[in-house]
Amino acid sequence: MQAASPSPHTPPPPRPHTDAVERLFVPLMMGTSVVGGLTHLAFIFLFASAGVRLLAIVNVASVLVYLLAWMLLRARHTVPALLLVGTEVVCHAALASWLIGWDSGYYYYLMLTIPVVIVSQLPGAWKTAMVLLVGMLHVAIDFMLRGAVPVAVVSPQMITGLYYFNLVTTLAILTFLVASYFRMVTKADARLRQIAETDPLTRLLNRRSILDLAQGYARRGEPQREALSLILGDVDHFKAVNDNHGHEAGDSVLLAVSAALLAELRDEDRLARWGGEEFLILLPSIGLEQAAAVAERLRQRVAAVEVVLPTGQRLSPSMTFGIAAMRPGEPLDAAIARADAALYAGKRAGRNRVEQAAA
DSSP states (O other): OOOOOOOTTSOOOOOHHHHHHHHHHHHHHHHHHHHHHHHHHHHHHHHHHHTOHHHHHHHHHHHHHHHHHHHHHHTTOHHHHHHHHHHHHHHHHHHHHHHHOGGGOTTHHHHHHHHHHHTSSSOHHHHHHHHHHHHHHHHHHHHHHTTOOOSSOOOHHHHHHHHHHHHHHHHHHHHHHHHHHHHHHHHHHHHHHHHHHBOTTTOSBOHHHHHHHHHHHHHTTTTSOOOEEEEEEEETTHHHHHHHHOHHHHHHHHHHHHHHHHHHSOTTOEEEEEETTEEEEEEETOOHHHHHHHHHHHHHHHHTOOEEOTTSOEEOOOEEEEEEEOOTTOOHHHHHHHHHHHHHHHHHTTSSSEEEOOO
16 A cells, blocks of 8 residues: 655654754853843943943843843744844944944954854854854944944043953853853763663663673783673563563563662673663673672572552563673674573573573
């Protein structure tokens, strides 16, 4: 049967990259709005005391603009908030430079709009256009106002003070932007790494990440590498749990078994969900005899687990374990295959037991 073509009214699929950028950009812009609002609040009192009443009123409007931008960002209206803040910065810089002179340093704030636009989730063409627009406005304001006679009369000392205040504030805001973005990117990267390396249900290591760890352990100290033992465990009759009680019950069993296994291991041991109902355990610096003792403790710990389902039914899982100690020069996959063979020998022998691979 041929699948129907999608309706033209079907909404487009979600864009994870855009969503991820927005999750970083919104907190960054909200913090910037707070800093900008506080800066303009300080300007209100400064210009009111200096008698530049128009600029004091303008800064009241700027504070309200940043408050509105913060509210828009909180509601996730990021593009209107970005355009609002960008317009405020350009207009305020141009007006202040016209009123009290270019030497007051208000043009510095124009440069802050560029990194904000670049890290936003706007389309690439919009970013390019806005960066070029800000650059042209900066040049135009410079050309028209540099050397022009200020409208308001302000003392040279105040102009010098404003220049350095604006310079330091611009550098501080720029540092805040870079540091905040770096912190958020680092946090997002750590989160993505965690997602890539862990099993979503049990939060244990996944197959790929434990293979990477095992390869590292196997190479350690070559050719006289440290002892490394592997335990491969499988939950007995797990398919029957899913078939008879549902997949949610199966998930509950896996979570309970994971917790039981973790409770019996050392800090340096590594536990991963190998796939389905299978778990792989790495035991660094442990030989076959010790690994067998560890596996037996794990078997007993799991056998003591009781999973209570929402229906009130109680499940008592058990596990079968196959163990192998890596031989000198043995590839990792060969050692895992021996542990797997021992595991299935235990399954054939009746389950809920520990089987050793040949040393």
